[in-house]
Amino acid sequence: MFKGIIFDSDGVLVNSMPYHAKAWVEVFAEYDIEVTEEEIYEIEGSNHVGVINIFFGRAGRTPESGIYTEILEKKRAHFLENNRAEAFEGMYECLSSLKDDFKLAVASGADRTIVTSLMNKFYPGIFDIIISGEDVENGKPDPEPYEKAIEKLGLRKEECLVVENAPLGVESAKNAGVFCVGIPTYLDEKKLHEADIVVKNHAELIDYLTDLSDNIA
CATH class of the missing domain: 3.40.50.1000 (HAD superfamily/HAD-like)
Incomplete structure (x- = not known):
């Protein structure tokens, strides 16, 4: 039971999720990484470390250690500003x-x-x-x-x-x-x-x- x-x-x-996806797309664009909202839906559930590793990896890049907090803060700001x-x-x-x-x-x-x-x-x-x-x-x-x-x-x-x-x-x-x-x-x-x-x-x-x-x- x-x-x-x-x-x-x-x-x-x-x-x-539409607002999370949009925020991720906008933030990754600042790092010259192209991501679609559909790709974000596909990996929904991963925490920010996982999301960053996935898309940096697909772009053939390795994120520097300090970039995780930086990207998280930017993504959070995008989300909170546009969240409906x-x-x-x-x-x-x-x-x-x-x-x-x-x-x-x-x-x-x-x-x-x-x-x-x-x-x-x-x-x-x-x-x-x-x-x-x-x-x-x-x-x-x-x-x-x-x-x-x-x-x-x-x-x-x-x-x-x-x-x-x-x-x-x-x-x-x-x-x-x-x-x-x-x-x-x-x-x-x-x-x-x-x-x-x-x-x-x-x-x-x-x-x-x-x-x-x-x-x-």
Whole structure:
């Protein structure tokens, strides 16, 4: 029986990835690295270190050690300046109801400033634990983000369920040995084939989570 539910943030709780993607594209352009928004969606879930390594590597370049913080700060500023993200319809009400029966956590690849600001705005008082990309050494698809969330929730992996919308996030959950529900917010559902269950949209996700709570009752 599940006792905890761990959510990715961007694309699962808030419709924010378009603003993340635009910010990354603009920042990489400052370093003469051409990146498309679709490419950002493909590697969604990785923390800033992973994102920087991926695209510098594709450009045949090696990032200098001090550049990670510099790029993160620029990307954060771009995001916060242009962010028009909104919570997905019905999710706050759903999670408010789930909180009576489950421990709830967020495990996101985004930096802590952005994650906490979005959660405080759209989901105040909902989550027991928030793990950001800066809280782990290894971002998704490494299992560390979900392993850390599970540990902080005080649960076992078999007691937890993950909700993810990105291939690297699904891979991270499965690498941690956790049951995973995929939701294809921005990508084709076939890209989430490693998830245990793939729902079609947020309405179906809300129905699935509500059923879990009803079965406990």
